[in-house]
Amino acid sequence: MMADSGSNEEVAVIGNTDITSTESENNIINTMVERGTALLKKMEINVAEAEKRTGKNTVNMQETYTVYLIETRPAETVPEGGTPAAPDTLWRRYSEFELLRTYLLVTYPYIIIPPLPEKRAEFVWHKLSADNLDPDFVERRRVGLENYLLRVASHPVLSNDKIFFLFLTEEKGWREAVLETGFQDKVDSRLKSLSAAFRVKNPDKRFTALKQYSDELNTVISQLLRVRARVADRLYGVYKVHGNYGRVFSEWSAIEKEMGDGLQSAGHHMDTYAASIDDILEEEEHYADQLKEYFFYTDAVRSVCRKHELIQYELEIAAQDLAHKKQLKEELATGTVRVFSLKGMTSKLFGQESPEQRESKLAALEQSIQEGEQALKEKNSECQEFVRTAWEDIERFKEQKDNDLREALISYAIMQISMCKKGIQVWSNAKECFNKM
């Protein structure tokens, strides 16, 4: 395997614990860009801004919604001192992103389609706003949408999709173009119904294992997100109560002579400590967002497994069907009844058919069998093709997941270290003040 051209950069990261968590997150994006699809070689993609709009919706009611500005510019290196070319821009709202995703899901059922950031804020801890119009939420969603576009743009198959390209470049008329593809017809309602169980006799063990893993991952990440939110809540309380020290030290310093100054300054540091938790927890939300992406990814993985189940099921049904028909033909030809059938019984009871009747029946069966064999062949190759392409994407996804989650854990550890350093700083300052008492 050829060495990545980007590997030198990544080696520099090792052992460097001073990198910030934003830098670590950027490592994920850099990895995506380096994967170098044809699309990304051509253009840079950004979701630059978010804006509030009001307008009439489909039932003619006023509604407020947010639109996001997508910027694209050619990915050429800018000469020293030169200015980059002005980007092409268009505005999209969340529902359009959703439409794009539905289209991709249906059109590429063997691909694990990247998920969108959450529509509504979930797993919130109480100080964090659950309001969709809250500026912090909107900002995190902007980042999430950019991430989504980059995921699609860096995918070896999805990046070549025409509709995706138009999504990035054609503001008007995109909706019509999507509907024109007629993708809605391909939507299989059976896939949506989670309760429908396909009794598959010979499932591909790899897919079964993958589905189980995906369910486990889904459960554990949701657990993690919920507990993390509770932890954040509690930590918030601990820090904020320390602010009370600030006030009481100040009041106390008023009645002291030599101790007064030291107490007063120490009080200020306690206030600083109490205030520091806001930024700390805000930063941690990025980590939660990274986990959430993979939480939502599990749904996409599940979809692919379900699709496989469905195809496998159809294959087995087709095979069963064919076998049954062949059986009937054999009985008809040899006159032996091996399989119980009502027709067979009645003919036994009420007399045999005429040879002409039998001939025509045989001919019809023969035809049916040939059609069935053709269908089976097609179904078989469809299945094999699906398994092949799906598994290719699954391997790609597994590697991506392992890398991304490791980066996320590193960035989380960096956040924790930064929090500890801040704590040490504040208490050391306070200690100095106490020493001056």
Place this chain on the structure above:
Amino acid sequence: MSVGAPRGLASSGQKPIAEILHPLSATEEPLSVSGGGDKEAGLTNGTPVENSSPASASSLFNRLQLDDDLEADIQDPYALTETRDLFVTVDDPKKHVSTMETYITYRVSTKTTRIEFDLPEYCVRRRYQDFDWLRIKLEDSQPTHLIPPLPEKFVMKGVVDRFSEEFVETRMKALDKFLKRVADHPVLSFNPHLNAFLSAKDLNKRQGLALLTKVGESVKHVAGGYKLRARPAEFCAMGEYLDTFSQKLGTIDRIAQRILKEQSEYLTELREYGTVYSSWAGSEEELQHPLEGVAGCVTTCCSALEEQCENMSQDFLPVLREYLLYIESMKNVLRKRDQSQAEYEGRLEAAVLRKQEDKTPIPVEVEKCQDKVECFNADLKADWERWQSNKRQDFKQLLTGMADKNINHYEKSQAAWESLITLLQEKQTEDKTSDTN
């Protein structure tokens, strides 16, 4: 120069000028018995062989000496250590089970070069009751001095385990502090009851009880019924200071308790948080070690925080509460001073009226009262300064200790996360090099 000292009087022999025995000391004959005897006329400063009268030059000189020592105390509160000749320690708690009761005794060790003690070293066992006895004796025999407080006497059975290691440890530290404070006090340390406490095989607690009670009652009887006219400004200021200070300490106590509560709830959530990472590790391959690493870090942070919490509840809070008791003691002494001033004013008023009526000269008792008040004021001021200086040191130590514990906790956590990053980034190099092979 030790002849003529009454039995048990610790002032026999040479002692520094600063060690003044107050005339109200119970070891001298009670006021009502000796009217103006040579031993306790007015300011009995220095050795009892000197027959000092209130206006004598030597006593004035001695009073100035007292003030000098006062300044020395403020400049360097630990000046005493150079001349310290009495060292006490409380340690080694042991449980005693008898048919009647179960209780804890502590070893009280003494090392001294003072000739008031027969031996240079002592080692006795005392229980809380004995400390309580000592304190009562000191209060009664030295009412003008501030007696350090004892830890709380009563604990609610069923709520606090009187025999738990933590409780015993905390109590023992407080008893040790109490005894050290008494031993460091220039007057209290020469109290014969302290001597008995430190050296006697068996404390005969009934010794001198009857006598004491009489003295105590007579003082109360005499002082009762007098109203204070004008409290000198400095004592007003002391009273106000104590009120505000005790209020602030109460607030700090509440804040510290609230923080402990929040931290305990935070710890509960944090522990669960760690276990989720562990269980996630079970479903992963590549990510198993990183996730287990995170779980390990979280656990380390938990124990670091637990340690800090324990410290706060065992070291910080008890000292705060002890100071609240100390403040109450001090307020009591201020009240007694007020009473003694009120008594003097009352008697003076009565005597002046009588003089106006029938030319009876002002009795000596009234002058003695005046001396008493002046003595009391002087003692109190000296003790106040010493108390203020000790308070400053104690709180400096207490608060820097609190800061240290917090810094410790963050340092431990930081170290854990830093070693995790090294581990995670090492893994990255491994993967990269294996990729390029």
